[in-house]
Amino acid sequence: MTQPAETLAKQLALVIDLNVCVGCHACVTSCKQWNTSGSAGPLADLNAYGAEPSGTFFNRVQTWEAGAYPAAETIHFPKSCLHCEDPPCVPVCPTGASYKRKEDGIVLVDYDRCIGCKYCAWACPYGARELDEARQVMTKCTLCVDRIYDEKLAPEDRKPACVKACPTNARLFGDVKDPESEVSKAIRERGGYALMPEWETRPANQYLPRLVRQAQEF
Amino acid sequence: MRPAFSVILFTVLAGMGQGLFLMLVRADALGADPHELAVGGFASVALLGAGLACSFFHLGHPMRAWRAIAMWRTSWLSREVIVLPLTIAVVALWSLEHLLGKPHTAALAAAGVVLCLALWWCTGMIYACLRFLREWAHPLTLLNFALLGWMSGATLFAAYWSVLHGAAAARLWVVAAMVLTCAGAAARLASLARNRALRPKSTPQSAIGVAAARVRQISQGTTGGSFNTREFFHGRSAAFVANVKSIALVLAFALPLVLLAAAWVWPVPGLLPAAAAAQFVGLIAERWLFFAQANHPQNIYYQAVA
Ligand code: SF4
Ligand code: SF4
Numbered sequence: 001m002t003q004p005a006e007t008l009a010k011q012l013a014l015v016i017d018l019n020v021c022v023g024c025h026a027c028v029t030s031c032k033q034w035n036t037s038g039s040a041g042p043l044a045d046l047n048a049y050g051a052e053p054s055g056t057f058f059n060r061v062q063t064w065e066a067g068a069y070p071a072a073e074t075i076h077f078p079k080s081c082l083h084c085e086d087p088p089c090v091p092v093c094p095t096g097a098s099y100k101r102k103e104d105g106i107v108l109v110d111y112d113r114c115i116g117c118k119y120c121a122w123a124c125p126y127g128a129r130e131l132d133e134a135r136q137v138m139t140k141c142t143l144c145v146d147r148i149y150d151e152k153l154a155p156e157d158r159k160p161a162c163v164k165a166c167p168t169n170a171r172l173f174g175d176v177k178d179p180e181s182e183v184s185k186a187i188r189e190r191g192g193y194a195l196m197p198e199w200e201t202r203p204a205n206q207y208l209p210r211l212v213r214q215a216q217e218f
Numbered sequence: 219m220r221p222a223f224s225v226i227l228f229t230v231l232a233g234m235g236q237g238l239f240l241m242l243v244r245a246d247a248l249g250a251d252p253h254e255l256a257v258g259g260f261a262s263v264a265l266l267g268a269g270l271a272c273s274f275f276h277l278g279h280p281m282r283a284w285r286a287i288a289m290w291r292t293s294w295l296s297r298e299v300i301v302l303p304l305t306i307a308v309v310a311l312w313s314l315e316h317l318l319g320k321p322h323t324a325a326l327a328a329a330g331v332v333l334c335l336a337l338w339w340c341t342g343m344i345y346a347c348l349r350f351l352r353e354w355a356h357p358l359t360l361l362n363f364a365l366l367g368w369m370s371g372a373t374l375f376a377a378y379w380s381v382l383h384g385a386a387a388a389r390l391w392v393v394a395a396m397v398l399t400c401a402g403a404a405a406r407l408a409s410l411a412r413n414r415a416l417r418p419k420s421t422p423q424s425a426i427g428v429a430a431a432r433v434r435q436i437s438q439g440t441t442g443g444s445f446n447t448r449e450f451f452h453g454r455s456a457a458f459v460a461n462v463k464s465i466a467l468v469l470a471f472a473l474p475l476v477l478l479a480a481a482w483v484w485p486v487p488g489l490l491p492a493a494a495a496a497q498f499v500g501l502i503a504e505r506w507l508f509f510a511q512a513n514h515p516q517n518i519y520y521q522a523v524a
Contacts, residue, residue, distance in 0.1 A: 091289075
């Protein structure tokens with residue numbers, strides 16, 4: 001458990017551009033729509049029309065504020081499983097239901113093997129896993145593994161649903177181990193960073209920091 | 219973390235069963251009656267078995283629990299799932315041997331002791347190996363699971379002995395229970411002091427990667443709750459937690475120590491069973507506190523609703 005995970009040749013991931021995310025939640029709804037109807041679903045909604053609706057989502061868009069008025073900034077912050085290269089959620093799973101794919105680094109849950117012990121969720125510092133209350137199995141972002149390799153789809157559609165849905169192109173998808181990929185270039189050239197680096201999980205997903213532009217005088 | 223009653227009961231009951239078995243083995247070495255030991259052994263099996271039964275209620279899919287033995291190479295939970303039934307089996311065999319009065323082997327007793335210690339190790343490591351749950355990620359977690367279990371088993375054994383032979387004859391075991399209760403109290407107070415001094419490593423800044431001096435959440439992305447708001451927050455006030463802490467310290471340590479000391483001085487029946495019962499309730503509160511005090515870094519992402 002203490003030895004670092006082997007480094008894979010390929011690692012699919014998302015890179016999220018905080019400059020352009022407008023917090024529209026299109027990625028949240030498209031993720032839910034695709035995954036509740038696909039191999040990862042159904043994703044339960046409890047009390048959907050009541051006062052305290054609650055449901056299983058693989059992706060959430062949060063809103064944060066940095067700095068103090070008048071220099072405060074509003075930051076819309078999409079959050080999903082980061083497909084860590086050293087995922088603490090995987091070795092703790094007693095059944096082997098949680099695993100990291102060797103071929104592309106996606107971290108997945110085998111729902112038929114999961115006993116719903118929730119230990120993997122305790123072991124994820126980011127709160128990226130959600131137990132589906134109706135099926136009582138652990139769920140999380142699959143990077144749309146049932147979509148990105150589907151040869152029946154047009155090549156431009158073989159991307160995670162969230163990436164396709166984003167109206168501002170805030171979500172980039174690709175192989176972070178390929179130095180020439182769009183995601184690797186974005187990380188390299190625009191200062192991509194990992195969340196909570198203090199836990200050394202080596203998240204594959206990275207975020208692009210905001211470039212705050214000063215008002216220009218003409 | 220939200221304390222789950224299934225896990226609280228499991229760890230308290232099983233720990234008491236393990237501690238009881240250690241005392242039985244010691245009493246055996248001192249030449250206790252095999253039939254009395256057998257009854258104690260079956261009580262230990264009952265405690266461990268009740269703990270196992272409770273643990274099933276923690277699972278979303280209890281019928282698949284057998285699958286949990288698969289990943290023993292990496293998962294402490296998997297190791298616990300293997301060691302627990304083995305412990306029950308060996309303690310049951312040991313008890314049966316004593317019941318039948320068959321010449322018994324020291325090997326079985328030794329195996330039982332090793333398994334009891336291994337079970338504490340596994341249970342403790344389930345929590346201690348989660349490095350970002352810093353209240354748990356410390357050797358004191360292992361020490362506490364072992365000492366608190368052993369202590370409660372020792373008090374239970376002293377009570378059992380006093381019921382069989384009178385409180386005066388149980389004095390040796392009263393002293394053992396007092397020593398273990400003092401040791402358990404010292405270890406638990408040390409971990410409480412450590413928790414008080416801990417400063418979180420993760421901050422809103424590191425959570426979203428923005429260096430501003432002031433970073434606060436406006437919306438967690440949902441209006442109702444989610445798994446993340448249910449599983450990782452205990453949802454009680456600071457005053458409630460402080461009360462549970464007082465109850466735990468009084469019922470698990472202070473009151474049993476007073477009752478044990480009283481039983482040593484005045485061998486009155488009833489004092490030792492009362493000490494064992496108080497300690498059991500106190501440990502339930504202690505275990506609740508153990509979970510409630512653990513602050514998960516994911517909670518930083520679930521602060522505000524808008
Ligand atoms: S973000 Fe959490 S669930 Fe996803 S791989 Fe990392 S530790 Fe595991
Ligand atoms: S909840 Fe399921 S996937 Fe998670 S650790 Fe338990 S068995 Fe593994």
